[in-house]
Amino acid sequence: MTEATTAAPVEKSELEKRFPDAVKADARPGYAGFLVDTSKLIEVATALRDEMGYDYLSSVTAVDYYSDAPNAENFIEVVYHFYKSTGGGALELKVQTPRENSTVPSLTPLYAGADFQEREAYDLYGVNFEGHPDQRRILMWEGFAGYPMRKDWKEAYFEEEVKPFKNRWPEGQVYRIEDRNPFNKNNAYPQGFDPTGFKETDDPKLYEVLEKAAREYSEDIDTEQVVVNLGPQHPSTHGVFRMAVRLDGETIVALKPVMGYLHRNHEKIGERNTWTMNMPFTDRLDYLSSMSNNFGYALAVEKLMGDKAAPPERAEYIRVIMAELTRISNHLWAIGFLLNDLGAFFTPALYAIVERELILDIFEATTGSRMMCNYFRFGGVARDLPEGVLEKIKSLVTERLPRKIDELDIYLSENELVRSRSEGIGVITPEEAIAFSTAGPVLRASGVPYDVRRADPYSIYDRFKFDVTVRQHGDVYDRYMIRIDEMRQSLQILNQALKDLPGGEIMNGKNPYQVRVPAGESYGRVEGPKGELGFYIVSNGKGNPARYHVRAPSFINLTVLEKMCVGQKVADVVVNLGSIDIVLGEVDR
């Protein structure tokens, strides 16, 4: 539909014309988008949504521009990426706010999908979102000292500003960082803190919010309601995820997800790492589909690096092959475990895992690792396909997988129990799906034909013939079926890619140890198996990213979970959660 990745110039002037005082184009070299006056943000966003068709708020994040040099201009910038749900490039808005008492109007009333992302910016940067209905910390716990993503906040194990660290053997003797911490642990406490008699508060705000939501659900609160916490250690939460649920009998009246139990500080570590060092860390975001994560990050950095990092043809094809294989293996896993949640304990999952293992074999042969592939490089891929692997992929793609996917489809899709348990459950309308910024299978199962591979093509996806699969009901059954459809489309892409796979180089130039990335910002997004996976990076021209943000699809898809579950039975919660297909590594990062 479009090839531009940034907004067309026509719209630029349109927005500027419309708000001559409040909007001006971002003139910093390497930057795009518009700087918006904080007080006018709501007005501009309303116009964007209602008049210009930018109805999809993809990503909200904050950047800390900080330098301890005297007279440095320090501020926090909140960055918004808007899209049209009909396809096309991004429109980027930015508002700047001082580092002390940072306040920005909340966009949650306009775009419901901003909810969690704004809470994250509040949690990690201390930006106050005025008008946010439920501003609590989301990844860290209430009471944690400081806003950890700010540049002047140092963790207990802080060694140096950036990697690679200097020699670790300063006196001919290795040291471990914990030996330099007085507690021998990764902990630090504020001056004068006295732990004796410290009482932990069990997040009272969470229960207040639950009660408020319950009252909104029904005025009549005569019946006794109970609060149930599902997780963080629960076999059906797909990891360490917690849901606080308020129940009236068996009916859910309010639900709040609680996350952060796997918050591994990807972004903080990522801003200390060099560009190349981040690649293996992206593997561990969505650890079921590491190749897609590699893809997104490589795209974002290559966009900044320009032509000198344009991957050669063969590398592009290998990338697509790997990304689509990843999608199949991820969907197999998702289907298997959704059936687990539906009550078909482990049998469908076992069948799915058998096929997934075969795909993992290909990854292991190519990259050396089953799950954490670390395969993409800026300007290509790390290694060529070894001997025999191509034949293996071909036989898998042409013979075995189509048969096995049909088998799963035949056994499961028409099953009476599966259908009665999933049809009409957790319905999301197309309007809601767009408003809540859902992505991937969740969005398409609600009847919105939005697929980044088609809406804003990257790499060589514009060369392949495939359908953007859509289902119309937006329930759990459709979210299950769409994954089967998508696997078939992936096979179609794979067939074409395998047929056309050219020979030649796999890297643009030599595989560098260290890359230089010109100053600027870039947002690379791919259609990952779970939805739109975006990497927002800011470079200041040095060897490390100044900002490294991950737009995690399963994190943002969770915003809609409450909407899916309220009014249904408690047994449907795990089914709804399973149909979103979350991976906690990506949710909590």
Place this chain on the structure above:
Amino acid sequence: MTETNPTVNSAGYEVPPELRQNVAITTLDKIWNMGRRYSVWPMMFGLACCAIEMICTAASRYDLARFGMEVMRPSPRQSDLMIVSGTVTKKMIPQIVRLYNQMPEPKYVLAMGACASGGGPFKEGYNVVSGVDQYVPVDVYVPGCPPTPQALLHGLMKLQEKIDSESITQVRWYGKEDIPAIPVPLLGPDLIDPRDNELIKQETSKKPAAPAAAPAAPAPAAEAAS
């Protein structure tokens, strides 16, 4: 079966040939340990990436059932083994300690992967605990990021060896003393280990080493400043 199994029927007594089909002489320890080593029930408890490999180990290709360990229990009250499969975060460690305390003796802990063993690639992160062994005792460490299913199986076999080496007369859970529960860490301004209370009080009442040092990082910040 008993004749080929090395763990029993090696008590040092000769069994007359005519009875070998029917009689086995062994020690109580050996028969007790054989029962335990083939019925270790792990807790169904996944933390991060390693949990995926743990599930693969339990699934069709690697088949944990060969070791009698396929019965994964979602409740700590019914489990013998906690496989800490993934990064232990500060937000999660109170729950892990609580789960460990809730497990009945005999209980074992297997730290799966680099993160659970020592923090792994995320060690420097502000929300990451450098190894679960700072809070709960670990029996077996399995290296890898994530360990392959084969590596996990090797770790489980090492655990079986450890079980074999235990004697019913020596084990702590049949001793006279109560085994104290591990104090559950608290989430304050940072993670608070109640065992460290005195040390924390002592450290936080000190004057900051350098004026530039933020309260968040006393020692390393001083290091960087020098």
